[in-house]
Amino acid sequence: MTQTLRLGIAGLGTVGASVLGMVARRAEALTAATGRTITVTAVSARDRSRDRGVDLSGLHWFDDPVELARWGEIDVFVELVGGSEGAAKAAVEAALGAGKHVVTANKALLAHHGAALARLAEERGVALAYEASVAGGIPVIKAIREGLTGNTISRVYGILNGTCNYILSRMEAEGLTFEACLKDAQALGYAEADPTFDVEGFDTAHKLAILTSLAFGVEIDAEGVSVEGISAIQPLDLTMADELGYRIKLLGVAQATAEGIEQRVHPTMVPKASAIAQVMGVTNAVTVDADAVGELTLIGPGAGGAATASAVVADITDVALGLVRPTFGQPMANLASPRRVEMQRHEGGYYIRLTVHDRTGVAAGVATRMAEANISIESIVQRRSAKAASSDPQGLSGQPVPLVLITYAATEGNVRKALAAIDRDGLLAEAPQLIRIERE
Ligand SMILES: NC(=O)c1ccc[n+]([C@@H]2O[C@H](COP(=O)([O-])OP(=O)(O)OC[C@H]3O[C@@H](n4cnc5c(N)ncnc54)[C@H](OP(=O)(O)O)[C@@H]3O)[C@@H](O)[C@H]2O)c1
Numbered sequence: 001m002t003q004t005l006r007l008g009i010a011g012l013g014t015v016g017a018s019v020l021g022m023v024a025r026r027a028e029a030l031t032a033a034t035g036r037t038i039t040v041t042a043v044s045a046r047d048r049s050r051d052r053g054v055d056l057s058g059l060h061w062f063d064d065p066v067e068l069a070r071w072g073e074i075d076v077f078v079e080l081v082g083g084s085e086g087a088a089k090a091a092v093e094a095a096l097g098a099g100k101h102v103v104t105a106n107k108a109l110l111a112h113h114g115a116a117l118a119r120l121a122e123e124r125g126v127a128l129a130y131e132a133s134v135a136g137g138i139p140v141i142k143a144i145r146e147g148l149t150g151n152t153i154s155r156v157y158g159i160l161n162g163t164c165n166y167i168l169s170r171m172e173a174e175g176l177t178f179e180a181c182l183k184d185a186q187a188l189g190y191a192e193a194d195p196t197f198d199v200e201g202f203d204t205a206h207k208l209a210i211l212t213s214l215a216f217g218v219e220i221d222a223e224g225v226s227v228e229g230i231s232a233i234q235p236l237d238l239t240m241a242d243e244l245g246y247r248i249k250l251l252g253v254a255q256a257t258a259e260g261i262e263q264r265v266h267p268t269m270v271p272k273a274s275a276i277a278q279v280m281g282v283t284n285a286v287t288v289d290a291d292a293v294g295e296l297t298l299i300g301p302g303a304g305g306a307a308t309a310s311a312v313v314a315d316i317t318d319v320a321l322g323l324v325r326p327t328f329g330q331p332m333a334n335l336a337s338p339r340r341v342e343m344q345r346h347e348g349g350y351y352i353r354l355t356v357h358d359r360t361g362v363a364a365g366v367a368t369r370m371a372e373a374n375i376s377i378e379s380i381v382q383r384r385s386a387k388a389a390s391s392d393p394q395g396l397s398g399q400p401v402p403l404v405l406i407t408y409a410a411t412e413g414n415v416r417k418a419l420a421a422i423d424r425d426g427l428l429a430e431a432p433q434l435i436r437i438e439r440e
Helices: 014-025 027-034 065-070 086-097 107-124 140-145 162-174 178-187 202-216 235-244 305-320 362-372 386-391 412-424
Strands: 004-010 037-044 060-062 076-079 101-104 153-159 246-256 261-271 283-290 294-301 347-357 377-382 400-407 433-437
Touching (some): 004 065, 014 037, 027 037, 027 305, 037 065, 065 086, 076 086, 101 107, 101 305, 140 202, 162 235, 162 246, 202 261, 235 377, 347 412, 362 412
Parallel strands (some): 004 037
Antiparallel strands (some): 153 246, 377 400
16 A cells, blocks of 8 residues: 555535645545545646636646546546536546546436446456535445444435435425525525426435435435425425424435335424424435344434535545445345335325315215225314304305324225225315424
């Protein structure tokens, strides 16, 4: 092992520039920890003239990250460009192909090409490290892969997207709409100009797919994640959740069942007293249910230059120490093929908000359809405005009013069947809102 570990960093944006600064600032401590000098020798980005607030003098510049990846004067290729295809993928493949270790923060790349890249890393005997790709500064990859090997994990779930948690926290605290909170999130730099990837749950799905592979020893299966975002959540849902003892969070959940592994991303009602319910704003959290440790929750910053660089530098430190671990916790040949479980088979409690015509007998009609589909109702709340109650005490007007049901454990298939029957009965004034409940 040479004394010096030479890094080539591709991508000098929020994370890349922070990594450069951190490696320089922590040089002495990193040498003390690893016995090696860790130094950046080359960088790559698109715009050479941009001031990035870090000193690039003396570093080789590459316009093309693929050329940097193949350059003979680096030992580790640090990929901080982003995106599942294009330059990031080509450069990581080139680096691994050239026998160089790779450290990346790129969840999209891992989610879509993780298995193929891990095989390549394994063939070449090099590390493919990605701590920063899930929950930014929270060392959750290490916790699951290295810290819990004595456990059988039954479920892993988390708040993995700060943008969504910020929006839901503000909607709850201030009674604002999704649209108003999204606008604020964009103004504050928490959400992209095109927020689809975050608010529709795809970013969470990528991160969840990575956690699933590690937690359950299966090959990564991003296409197997059922995904639903937060854009349809209304202030009334947050008010009702509060009254019923819940908060709404966008969760990524991976759960072992008799049929296989459920992977799902959706707005979720969590009990107000649970650890995950306390996580507000842009903060991330991951909870692991495991047989020996019980419930373990890690909470911390899921994004931001410094926090994400912290995870990248931890991976670089491992490489400097010569630690080359199997990418997903075990040799690729040992990973099982994932057995997908269709969302229809999911079993759990449901919050169902119906908008019904305010007529006598509607609640009874809904209850009948639920019973026919084998769904037991834990509570039912019917809301009529004070005005409607006084002007139309017998409910003859048929005005649309909310009717909220909380169910005991039911299958998604049965819930959908009951809702279709209620719709056929002509009881609904609007499409129903359905939010799954995740209990501890
Ligand atoms: N930001 C976070 O908080 C965070 C947290 C966790 C994980 N991550 C992940 O970290 C990675 C980087 O994110 P970021 O926020 O730092 O992104 P960013 O600020 O947009 O920076 C991307 C960098 O890549 C460079 N780049 C883009 N296309 C390139 C190409 N074809 N060739 C060479 N360079 C290219 C850009 O160059 P120019 O500067 O010249 O345009 C820029 O420096 C992503 O995978 C992201 O998902 C980010």
